[in-house]
Amino acid sequence: MLRRLLASAVALFVAVGAVLFVDRAADAAAANITITATQASNGTTTLTYRATVLKAGTIREITMAIPAGTTGRVTSVNGTVSSVTRTVLRWRPSRVVNVAVGARLAIPLYGLRLPTGGPWTLGFKSIGTAGQVITSGAGVLQPLKTYTAAVAVRATNPIPAQTTNLTYQATVTRAGSLAAVRMQLPTGATGTYTTINGTLAVSAGYATWKPKAPLNVAAGARLAIPVNGVKLSRYGGIMTLTVSATSTTGTVLSSGSAAVPFIAPPAEMPVVAESGRAPIPAGCPEAWPTTAAENAKPGTGDWVIPQASSGTMAAYLTQVSATCGDTVDLKVSSGNPVNVVAYRMGYYAGLGAREVWRQNDVPTVVQDKPTTGGTSADGKPLRMTSAAHWTKTLSIPVDNDWIPGTYLIKISDGTASTYAPLTVRDDTGTKHALLIQQATTTWQAYNNYGGVSFYSGLDTGSGRLTFDRPYNEGQGSGQFLTLEQGLVFWAESKGLDVTYWTDNDLDQYGGQLKSRAGTIFLPGHDEYYSLRMRAALSQAIAGGVNVANLGANTAYRLITFTDDTRRAWDIDRYTDGYNSTTWRYQGDAYASQPLLGAEYICPVVGNTLTTGTGWIYDGVPNGTQLPGFIAGEVDYVWPGLYKQPGLTTVASGTGACRSNGRAAPMHITTYTAPSGARVLNGSTFAYGCFLVRRCPSNWAVPAPGETSQQAVAAIVGNITEWVSRGAINVPADTTAAQVRVTVPKYKLQTSTQP
Known part of the structure; x- marks a missing residue:
């Protein structure tokens, strides 16, 4: 088991450089050290160290620096791994390994859990059975790229009560063998659903897409699953729809949601004919007095009914x-x-x-x-x-x-x-x-x-x-x-x-x-x-x-x-x-x-x-x-x-x-x-x-x-x-018109229902 690592990577490089690494710039460059990180399906990280052999010989061991704060249960292949310090691991081959000048070494370390931060400059050194330095140098490990699900749902026709094709998109956040993608349908949706490159099952407001055969997907891969023939409900709105992708073992490879607007434009209305007006009856005027003229006539408060x-x-x-x-x-x-x-x-x-x-x-x-x-x-x-x-x-x-x-x-x-x-x-x-x-x-x-x-x-x-x-x-x-x-x-x-x-x-x-x-x-x-x-x-x-x-x-x-x-x-x-x-x-x-x-x-x-x-x-x-x-x-x-x-x-x-x-x-x-x-x-x-x-x-x-x-x-x-766009000029006054008679206050029939 790997002990918890605490020392800094920079300190490791300085401490061991004089003892473990060649100090000739030309040799270090020739070693061409590279370190890559990939995420495993279980959430751990695999680091792969690569280097060019500078001197022929038989490998006794390889020491590799790791970022300070790294944890995990580390394994490798074709050899055993042990700790030298909290920031240095030693790999020893399980059989005799002879290498020639120019050969390319590749040592994977599985099961690490990297700390946040980076990039890190990490040393690499291979020692031969005669004690000679077979290759030595340092490489830069970039932080492991992480992904968010970044779910999006696209609609070709996002109009309530109409038919649309939906495309559910999501980014794979964990590598694995993709077995199913479960997609939430808009509320009240119906239809005869179709898709491509797989099968589709619809139940309880969700559509589940399965590929024809499991697909190996890497972290960062972008999924795009079409669900065609969706008849939207007449009720729309801004709906939050979820997407979840799982592996053959049930591991969640991506999960998230997206807000999707399904907004109905104003409904078409029938035309209402203007229709003609009846002739003005005998004894009725062709025009009526103005409001001002009418209100200049004597009023009365007798209209009021006391409570x-x-x-x-x-x-x-x-x-x-x-x-x-x-x-x-x-x-x-x-x-x-x-x-x-x-x-x-x-x-x-x-x-x-x-x-x-x-x-x-x-x-x-x-x-x-x-x-x-x-x-x-x-x-x-x-x-x-x-x-x-x-x-x-x-x-x-x-x-x-x-x-x-x-x-x-x-x-x-x-x-x-x-x-x-x-x-x-x-x-x-x-x-x-x-x-x-x-x-x-x-x-x-x-x-x-x-x-x-x-x-x-x-x-x-x-x-x-x-x-x-x-x-x-x-x-x-x-x-x-x-x-x-x-x-x-x-x-x-x-x-x-x-x-x-x-x-x-x-x-x-x-x-x-x-x-x-x-x-x-x-x-x-x-x-x-x-x-x-x-x-x-x-x-x-x-x-x-x-x-x-x-x-x-x-x-x-x-x-x-x-x-x-x-x-x-x-x-x-x-x-x-x-x-x-x-x-x-x-x-x-x-x-x-x-x-x-x-x-x-x-x-x-x-x-x-x-x-x-x-x-x-x-x-x-x-x-x-x-x-x-x-x-x-x-x-x-x-x-x-x-x-x-x-x-x-x-x-x-x-x-x-x-x-x-x-x-x-x-x-x-x-x-x-x-x-x-x-x-x-x-x-x-x-x-x-x-x-x-x-x-x-x-x-x-x-x-x-x-x-x-x-x-x-x-x-x-x-x-x-x-x-009125200024067509009605409201006379200004400083005292609002007052009612000069006392009118009872009446109750209003109400309902608490929406």
Whole structure:
């Protein structure tokens, strides 16, 4: 056994040089000493010393220096090895070895474990039986070259849901007889796999390649194993795939992993025809007053329903939106005479609304209870809650007094009151600077009036929802007062050229978006999108329409309107349970991030946003604290989803997921589409409620103070000017518009589910 070696190689060379080595430079050069190192399959190193014989004779012994710190169990061939010192080994032949001048000696030493460092200058001396020096000199041993697996996986077509050929590459780190290479396949991959120069077996998400016969591979050899015909899952991402090569004895010859991006580009969308507009009805104007002119009219605070006035009264309208010339039916359940008053929502010197129409002492009945039931065409329970059977209470004519805008119809019987929301479109053909969308499909998804909402138990919630029933939230206003009134109040306080429509209108008239507005605002929580809605928004961006999503969790769930009336819509909760309701279930190409810039992560408790620098914070001091602004739900940029070219995070913060308490990043993003359209994703629900300092009462966030309101008003102004490419000039002010009436804070129906 070799004793542990401690002395330095340089010391050995100096100590033994005068005694063991010839000192003539010419002789040393003629000896041509070389020392090479190779790694054995067991991890040890073999040193091979070579030298040219300078004097004929019979070899008695050969002494060889080794690096200080070398360990191991050393053996050789055709002779025995022993220690002279800690840094010198002696080899003696096991038989008589006669050598002639010019012969080349080669002495291998097996089983060494070299220290780190090098290179080392090591002496070599062969002594004859007569004591003569047969050859002598020194050679340089370079450090043993070590290798990392350096795994890489190449894909000819790394697009989810498509077929690709993968090549798994790895460097051999230990020599041996290669018997198998085990390769991890992308998650969810399928296919009819083929390879070359061997066989391929696939099991449990791995492909194992075996050569036709064992292959001897040296350390440093590069493996490249093709796996062809891989059908990728529709879900991609940045996947870490492992590769492991083993020998015939099970020794690992190479092992490692590589991150491989499988990123789906935005999904192709169908073309949404613009379709023609109906002629302007008789008595309706060809153009409407400006926002400033409208808001100069006297406002009123009478639209507000005090919290104490809420009761069992309920009402709904038979249309989600209307235009001048339409008639909308109202259905009320009360049993008492009621006053019905239509209020246009806006600024109106801080009062928030203007009375447009009323009818007093309207008789009502106590309507029958809503029904819940229904089945799909394939027999699935829909659990749709409907009040479609209610009798009509009143018909409301929408005439030229109804300036396009968002309306709350207030119904009161002297004891109880409720709202019924209505959006009035501008269908004159006028193109406005800004269009604000109302998230009516999302209001309905969270509406549990009369029985069941989408969220009334994940397994028992509705598979079909209808607008033929009152809203249970916001005293009948849906999520308008909690999340959306603030945007309306702010835009009209600034006198912006603004118009309005709903999710239902995006589905019906989405092809007209480019001709209706240069910029569209999406509200705080606009989650439920049909194919036509998504296609229309995508088409509008491609056509140059700017989008500011002042919310989060947008276009997250896929719905299908049941008919052209758009009074009901289906959501598939049966194919794969809760998962199948999402757009992303269609594949990563359908995620929100490829469309808007960021993707939903989770619902959060209210967290503080600290302002920084950059255009989005112009006019807001750096370091301003906005307690509770990261609230409701948040989006962030997922690494494994498609990022639009030039995607930029302009602001960020952190929330805490309600479901598990873990930190959730929030990213406000921007990008510019090839059309020139600018797209911003706001990634939090809180913009609208901060603009009126009235966030949902169950958010557990501080009531926004005046400083917070002013800061968010400045941020929204900056967003508006940036996203519109300067086409919308937001008047600056030092005091954000204040609501002069007291409006109750409402709870918001929420879900902790992703």
